[in-house]
């Protein structure tokens with residue numbers, strides 16, 4: 666039995682679907698029955714509840730040989746780090762009590778930083794919580810910046826003809842497609858060939874700056890002149906709060922951007938074949954463009 670948390674999200678859905686396609690028994694966790702239904706249709710057992718709830722996690726992890734663990738974002742919480750610790754604690758106590766032998770934990774590049782890296786320092790806490798578990802084999806996948814983060818700019822690009830964030834335009838960032846993370850996670854879950862506690866960085870196909878990413882997206886959507894604008898941290902926090910994020914989450918994300926800009930959040934490993942993954946930013950831009958055009962089409966037809 667495999668258990669997949671965040672099973673309706675970027676990485677979890679691909680992990681769950683791949684395991685199901687290989688005929689494995691899979692339990693999927695989410696908050697919403699409807700969102701899990703397509704996985705149930707493919708043979709998964711659904712557990713509906715919160716990953717912050719330790720008794721639900723104990724129920725979910727019973728009899729599992731391996732768990733794919735991640736801390737889903739919670740944009741509304743008044744204390745993001747406390748929330749991340751709550752989820753980490755629910756996972757570690759359930760893993761211990763259920764006697765789960767293998768865990769693949771989604772973490773982040775920079776999770777060696779106990780302070781000053783926003784949500785990434787919360788993932789440091791979660792790694793530490795899991796590392797308290799003796800006799801459990803755990804890999805922390807320290808993934809780079811998700812290419813899918815660029816999807817948060819869809820409205821900005823459409824409405825203002827710019828892309829922007831507080832990140833430096835010229836900063837090389839290891840950007841990764843979430844499906845590549847899922848592929849590595851699934852391989853590890855299937856092979857269970859890791860032991861003890863280890864970290865593994867996943868750095869995407871190449872490092873790419875926001876200026877270059879914006880140029881590639883601009884080309885893919887037919888806006889060759891699309892420019893990248895670096896916002897101030899304050900501006901970005903105000904925008905995030907206007908979009909409904911709590912003040913603490915906005916502050917935390919801004920702290921992470923600062924840590925990236927100051928190159929405190931950066932890979933610890935040299936780039937190698939082992940931490941490089943196949944999907945290029947150009948490939949991601951094609952799927953970004955399909956979503957962008959789909960939304961334009963829907964707008965034009967009033968759907």
Ligand SMILES: NC(=O)c1ccc[n+]([C@@H]2O[C@H](COP(=O)([O-])OP(=O)(O)OC[C@H]3O[C@@H](n4cnc5c(N)ncnc54)[C@H](OP(=O)(O)O)[C@@H]3O)[C@@H](O)[C@H]2O)c1
Pocket residue numbers: 670671672673674675676677694695696697700701714715716717735736737738771772773774784788808809810811814843
């Ligand atoms: N963004 C980046 O650049 C980056 C880089 C490195 C690491 N990370 C880490 O990656 C993780 C996110 O991974 P992801 O993108 O695969 O996840 P995701 O797409 O954000 O999906 C998480 C899923 O979890 C479910 N969920 C949300 N809150 C829940 C709760 N309280 N209890 C149970 N389920 C809940 C949601 O589904 P329902 O709505 O159906 O419940 C959602 O689809 C985070 O820990 C993040 O810090 C992100």
